[in-house]
Amino acid sequence: MERIAAALGNAERWRIIELLAERPHSVGELADLTGLRQPQTTKHLQTLARAGLVAVFPLGQRRVYAAEAAPLAALGRRLGELAAAVEAHGDERDVIARYRAALAAESAAADREHWADGRTFTFERVLPAPRDVVWRHWVDPDLLASWWVVPPMTVTDCVLEPRPGGRAVLDYRDAEAQYHSQGRVHAVEHGKRLSFHLAVGAADAVAFTGHYDLALADAGSNTRMRLALRITGAAVHAAPFIAGIETGWEQVLGHLADAVASSSHHTAGHDERRDSQP
Structure with missing residues (x-):
């Protein structure tokens, strides 16, 4: 999960995944769509592939990349769990808010x-x-x-x-x-x-x-x-x-x-x- 999050923590790689989620693309197509140079695009695709987020399919002289749904779904579930945990412990944030308000009032009185x-x-x-x-x-x-x-x-x-x-x-x-x-x-x-x-x-x-x-x-x-x-x-x-x-x-x-x-x-x-x- 850490490798997936790290790979998607780059804005250019995130954009590539968004494009590949729509349909498979070659390196050249992705470079044109993102405005990146092909060597940069290739490095980003290699990083995404090592994280299991994309798969490559040789088609003659071309290499076509496609997004993998399973790791994205796993990341989505984990993010959902984290969001649920934040909501479940919202009272802790309320405690901090009440303390900050009390501290401001007591500091003014002291x-x-x-x-x-x-x-x-x-x-x-x-x-x-x-x-x-x-x-x-x-x-x-x-x-x-x-x-x-x-x-x-x-x-x-x-x-x-x-x-x-x-x-x-x-x-x-x-x-x-x-x-x-x-x-x-x-x-x-x-x-x-x-x-x-x-x-x-x-x-x-x-x-x-x-x-x-x-x-x-x-x-x-x-x-x-x-x-x-x-x-x-x-x-x-x-x-x-x-x-x-x-x-x-x-x-x-x-x-x-x-x-x-x-x-x-x-x-x-x-x-x-x-x-x-x-």
């Missing part, structure tokens, strides 16, 4: 230190898992690392120790930088509530401190989760971080929903198999 202090955000979800499963995904470091950042970022360290004074850490990186967040847990009601703060930043420069309050409640066999966030200590350079809070948390909480659903399904399947044993 004209002094503490500019965003007191700003609050609230996120609510009904998660498809029992409360104990959701709680474990917040306090177990391995489970926490499985959902707490969005691609292409990677968690390098994270912990929320479920005890007053416990460590709160979220370190992650992407291809361009490393980010460090640390703080403390303030209040814990096991399985129901977790209050903590994180000082967020990069390169040892704190951008802001986020004060989080997580509350979990039963909702039938599901869990109603409420996460409240309040900003303090906002530096001027915090604008990119704060602009990404809403879209970022919406994404990671979507990952959390998927993670707890998968974990709950796995646990239920294990229990069913155990109960079926004699």
Whole structure:
């Protein structure tokens, strides 16, 4: 496929294929129709032939070239698949558009230190898992690392120790930088509530401190989760971080929903198999 795409990536070869799609032509005819010299036309035809896009038929002293439909059809299918993938992931483009709009607004507002202090955000979800499963995904470091950042970022360290004074850490990186967040847990009601703060930043420069309050409640066999966030200590350079809070948390909480659903399904399947044993 790469060879086909490379061969068609030249405008002159593309024009030749268009002409051959209508009917076979000799080198001389193609040269006349494209305005190229015959040696150039011959080289282009050789490239197209190596990619399997044209076939040559000797007719006495003449050589006639014809387009091959199969590789063009294969390329068309692959392009169709790519177009479908782009459409299926259109929400990713929407996330970028929303972030760009938020970044422009926050950058305009970030004209002094503490500019965003007191700003609050609230996120609510009904998660498809029992409360104990959701709680474990917040306090177990391995489970926490499985959902707490969005691609292409990677968690390098994270912990929320479920005890007053416990460590709160979220370190992650992407291809361009490393980010460090640390703080403390303030209040814990096991399985129901977790209050903590994180000082967020990069390169040892704190951008802001986020004060989080997580509350979990039963909702039938599901869990109603409420996460409240309040900003303090906002530096001027915090604008990119704060602009990404809403879209970022919406994404990671979507990952959390998927993670707890998968974990709950796995646990239920294990229990069913155990109960079926004699």
